[in-house]
Amino acid sequence: MSEHGERSGNERDWPLFEVFIRARTGLHHRHCGSLHAADPEMALARARDVYTRRGEGTSIWVVPSDRIHASDPADKDMLFEPAMSKIYRHPSFYDLPDDVENM
Amino acid sequence: MYTQGLNQAVEDSGPEDAELLARFQAKIDREEKIEPNDWMPEAYRQTLIRQISQHAHSEIVGMLPEGNWLTRAPSLRRKAILLAKVQDEGGHGLYLYAAAETLGISRAEMVDRLLEGRARYSSIFNYPTITWADIGAVGWLVDGAAIMNQIPLCRCSYGPYARAMIRICKEESFHQRQGYEAISRLAKGTAAQKRMAQDALDRWWWPSLMMFGPSDADSPHTGRSMRWKIKRFTNDELRQKFVDATVPQARLIGLEPPDPELRYDEESGHWHFGEIDWTEFNEVLAGNGPCNRERMAARRKAHADGAWVREAATAHARKKQSRMAMAAAAE
Numbered sequence: 160m161s162e163h164g165e166r167s168g169n170e171r172d173w174p175l176f177e178v179f180i181r182a183r184t185g186l187h188h189r190h191c192g193s194l195h196a197a198d199p200e201m202a203l204a205r206a207r208d209v210y211t212r213r214g215e216g217t218s219i220w221v222v223p224s225d226r227i228h229a230s231d232p233a234d235k236d237m238l239f240e241p242a243m244s245k246i247y248r249h250p251s252f253y254d255l256p257d258d259v260e261n262m
Numbered sequence: 263m264y265t266q267g268l269n270q271a272v273e274d275s276g277p278e279d280a281e282l283l284a285r286f287q288a289k290i291d292r293e294e295k296i297e298p299n300d301w302m303p304e305a306y307r308q309t310l311i312r313q314i315s316q317h318a319h320s321e322i323v324g325m326l327p328e329g330n331w332l333t334r335a336p337s338l339r340r341k342a343i344l345l346a347k348v349q350d351e352g353g354h355g356l357y358l359y360a361a362a363e364t365l366g367i368s369r370a371e372m373v374d375r376l377l378e379g380r381a382r383y384s385s386i387f388n389y390p391t392i393t394w395a396d397i398g399a400v401g402w403l404v405d406g407a408a409i410m411n412q413i414p415l416c417r418c419s420y421g422p423y424a425r426a427m428i429r430i431c432k433e434e435s436f437h438q439r440q441g442y443e444a445i446s447r448l449a450k451g452t453a454a455q456k457r458m459a460q461d462a463l464d465r466w467w468w469p470s471l472m473m474f475g476p477s478d479a480d481s482p483h484t485g486r487s488m489r490w491k492i493k494r495f496t497n498d499e500l501r502q503k504f505v506d507a508t509v510p511q512a513r514l515i516g517l518e519p520p521d522p523e524l525r526y527d528e529e530s531g532h533w534h535f536g537e538i539d540w541t542e543f544n545e546v547l548a549g550n551g552p553c554n555r556e557r558m559a560a561r562r563k564a565h566a567d568g569a570w571v572r573e574a575a576t577a578h579a580r581k582k583q584s585r586m587a588m589a590a591a592a593e
Contacts, residue, residue: 171368171370172368172369172370173575173576175363192356192357192360192426192429193360193363194356194360195369197575197576197578197579198575198578198579198582198583201575201579208353209353209356212346212349212350212353212433213433229299231299232297232299232300
């Protein structure tokens with residue numbers, strides 16, 4: 160679920176969209192907020208007005224919030240804890256002779 | 263802009279799981295953020311819904327006193343600045359409504375509560391902007407007071423609120439400066455302009471101090487909000503910070519806050535100021551300020567006048583959707 164994914168049964172508001180902005184060419188689009196709009200076209204226009212007033216971006220994505228599936232916070236340990244103990248996945252785990260530079 | 267939402271009580275909704283509560287508090291004590299799908303006590307959720315939605319309403323209603331001057335600002339430069347500021351306030355309202363929605367309340371419900379008079383917005387927006395100097399005073403004092411309150415909210419324990427506040431503080435940093443610049447210009451102008459600047463300070467000073475809410479002795483819920491790290495400083499601490507920062511700014515441009523008791527206390531390093539007229543504050547909160555009725559009437563009219571636009575956009579979106587469905591079926 161997204162931040163907004165739990166909401167339902169609200170017929171009076173337009174659908175919610177999550178807004179992602181690319182700050183500069185070469186960077187990822189990053190989540191910056193959300194807004195209501197009647198359709199994706201309006202969502203883009205509103206995102207442009209609300210989230211790029213100060214040159215924050217060169218590209219916008221809008222995604223219907225109800226299309227985002229997210230992990231459950233209750234599963235956090237089960238999902239991510241195993242990665243913490245596998246330090247051999249990092250290069251600093253390995254002993255190398257001092258004479259070896261830049262590996 | 264600003265909220266006074268923390269100054270009212272939220273009823274406890276009965277016993278909650280002690281272990282969940284302990285885990286929740288431990289998380290806050292470790293300065294970890296609470297996110298929308300995390301477990302939280304019902305009173306925490308309700309306190310935040312009220313505070314964030316009031317903050318959002320304040321941004322929206324706060325556009326009205328300034329909108330009054332959009333077409334009358336004295337130069338193109340000032341018009342462009344004021345327009346940008348008012349546009350920011352609209353955006354800030356949106357960020358905050360979106361943050362409140364993550365707690366499970368709909369936008370429509372929040373708007374209803376405002377328009378039906380069931381939700382509050384900051385007391386400050388019930389004062390009129392009768393001269394151009396008032397627009398300077400609003401930026402300098404009202405936004406100044408708001409920033410004092412909002413900077414600690416960037417570290418609020420609720421993630422979406424903290425993130426909205428970071429964005430707002432970043433964008434709002436020009437708001438106070440433009441106001442101070444505008445009123446400074448008047449203070450350095452002709453005798454009549456200087457009188458206008460001093461008059462604006464005279465009228466906005468006390469209402470700005472009231473923005474921080476009741477004194478600590480009359481804010482029984484401060485303790486819980488501090489424990490939950492929704493609030494980081496008490497009302498009186500923030501008010502004192504504001505006075506300490508603002509008095510030198512006034513004197514620098516030859517203006518004097520309207521308080522005969524104002525004096526610098528060498529020992530504490532703070533400015534001592536006189537007693538606030540809490541009767542006035544309570545009257546404004548109760549709906550009897552100079553502009554309460556006018557503000558709400560303007561909001562209701564704007565909402566009603568915009569109904570056809572909302573309906574048309576909905577109909578247009580439906581039409582496009584059904585055309586796309588028909589085209590897809592025909593393939």
